[in-house]
Amino acid sequence: MKTIEILQYALRKDTGTAFHTIMREVSVPLHQHHGIDVVSFGHSLHDPDCYYLIRAFESPEQMAAVLDAFYSSADWRNGPREEIIHCIETSLKTVVDLRTESVDALRM
Template sequence: MTGVIEIRSYELKANAQAAFETLFIEEVTPLLAAWGHRIVFAGRSLHGDDSFVLIRAYDSEDHRRASQDSFYASDEWRSGPREALLSMIDRFTSSVLPIADEALALWQAELSEASNANGRR
């Protein structure tokens, strides 16, 4: 079966990475998971000190849109970590790509292993 992944790359404001990462890992990731988002990876990007990457997987593009629409409209997000998180972001981009389930499973395992080896979350 083929689903989609979204790769969201954040460029953060200067010196915001540590606070952003803590907030994202401790508050945003559990909130996304509670809303049914499948987190493939969330952590620092290797390319810069003020960058962060979120990779999520969905069953389809329709599933991605519906999941994100409901999450980002929720009171939990809007009255929760939203403002603090947005205050640390300079800009972000998202790319959505198709991916086979088998490839996703392998990629997720590799990302997890590499993150652990590099001391990243």
């Protein structure tokens, strides 16, 4: 089993392309550098200004520890944080446990 965090973002109008570029080129590589398993990310099929990010962790406790370290790091605070936050109008977060096989099926 893996603990999966699904983030859904409603982005400010017409920021979807810029948001995806920074996710692909800066944020996701930064996540991976910090040991975060990014399962999948991208635009919703129904709206280019809606976006998702799926991350996998070993447990809820490991998720909390890893994300606390990531979001308090200078890499994040001095890196893409402001540009990303500027694009997000609202966000939703769902955390579930899934079988490893199901997580692997979600990978890009």
